[in-house]
Amino acid sequence: MQLIFNLFISLLITNLVDSYIRRDDDPEICIAETDNGCRAQLEKKNAMYYKIPTNCVLKNYTEQCQNVMKCASGLECFKGKSEKEVFLTSCDEVGARRYTFDSTCMAPFLKKLFDGGHNCTGDIIVGNLSSQIFKTQKLCFLNIVKNVCDTENFNFFQKNYDELMELYTTKPAVDDGFCASPNDKFNKMQCEYLVGEFRSKTMTIPFLSITNQSNAAVQEVFELIKQTQNCLDNVCLFQRVNEKTSSRMFAATLQSSLTNLTKIFKLRPRLLEYSCLTKITINEFFSEVSICTMFDKKDNCIMPTITKFCQEEILADFGNLEVSVGPRKEVYNTPDFEFAMFRDNKKKRRFVFTMKDDKLI
Known part of the structure; x- marks a missing residue:
């Protein structure tokens, strides 16, 4: 269950190396027809695929990509299809492709920047990095890069710093809306940082802390939710079609649960003493809540989740109750039942009615 939740909450955290990012709701069509009808153009385009896109490489690749699209557009298979459908089959999203350089150098560099x-x-x-700051702080930033990147990536970064940061931080002059530029990738990497921070913090903050809205760590978590949502709302690259929806659902679940939990603990203060709740983190509790919400389709999963975590302690509370009176029969064809009055460990008076379904008058 924890693994499922970690996949859910990770949202944008990818481990893709040497792969490009493709949205699941954008299927490729006419692949065989394009391979057969535009082979010469595809071979020239593919020769550029594995090169990290500096301005020159990206310009050359774009030209080759357009040649493939021009050829593919004339195929019978693509008649009546959109330009984007032609693009998805004809071109690899080289600009947005996640290279080893991005995963092992650029992403760690950004994390250092954001960590301060x-x-x-x-x-x-986070989410508002302009090309200007990379120009004015170049020497300082390169010192950070030197400490987080291996020698090969650092040398490449240092040699191409100005060109790379211009590509990564600048939206293309002509935006085709295909989410295939280095800038689209760069924006996504910033969202990944926020999601990673949110994940790491919820894995360390005790669950019951969430009931204290003045708690600094809890306030930081809710601020991270806002920042992450804002970032996701302004980025177009997603590895899965439901990432943005899943993120919104998790944020809504966490925020709405605060009110529900406050009511539950007010009516059942004994729960605040249960070790089953004092020993878990926000991440652990809401992993179960999210799974319940997604798969069981329940409107309110808070109490079922508490019950799941605390079955043993709930049963132990009842096991400590010893005072009981014998059965009292009632007429009118009602079941026998037992009535018990006792005091629990907190010296509070309790009343219990136990129905005996196997004995009917």
């Missing part, structure tokens, strides 16, 4: 701790990182805002 350097003289040049004080004004950094």
Whole structure:
């Protein structure tokens, strides 16, 4: 169950190396027809595929991609199809492709920027990185790169720094809406950082802390939710079609649960003493809530989740109740039942009626 939730909450955290990002709701069509009818153009285009796109490489690749699209558009298979459908079959999203350089150098570099701790990182805002700051803080940023990237990637970064950061931080002058540019990828990487921060924090904060809205760590979690949602709302690259929907659902579940939990603990303060709830984290509890919401389709999964975590302690509470009176028969064809009055460990008076279904008058 925890594994399922981690996949769910990760949303945008990808481990794709040497692969490009394709949305599941954009299927490729006419693949065989394009391979057969545009083979010469495809071979020239594919020769550019594995090169990290600097301006020159990206320009050359774009030209080859357009040649394939021009050829494919004339095929019978593509008649009546949109330009985007032709693009998806004809072109690999080289600009947005996740290279080893991105995973092992660029992403760790961004994390260092966002984590702060350097003289040049004080004004950094996640999701709002302009090309200007990379120009003014170049020397400082390259010192950070040197400490997080291996020698090969650092040398490549240093040699192509100005060109790379211009590509990554600048939206293409002509935006075709295909989400295939380095800028689209760069924006997605910033969202991944926020999701990663949210995940790591919820794995360390005790679950019951969430009932204290003045708790600094809890406030930070809810602020991260807002930042992540804002980032996701402004990024077009998604590895799965339902990522944005899943993120919104999780945020809504967590925020609405705060009110529900407050009511539950007010009516059942004994729950606050249960070790089953004091020993778990926000991540652990809401992993079960999210699974219940997604798969069991229940409107309110808070109490079922508490019951699942605390079955033993709930039963133990009843096991400590010893005072009972004998059965009292009632007429009118009602079942026998037992009435018990006792005091629990907190010296509170309790009443229990136990129906005996196997004995009917």
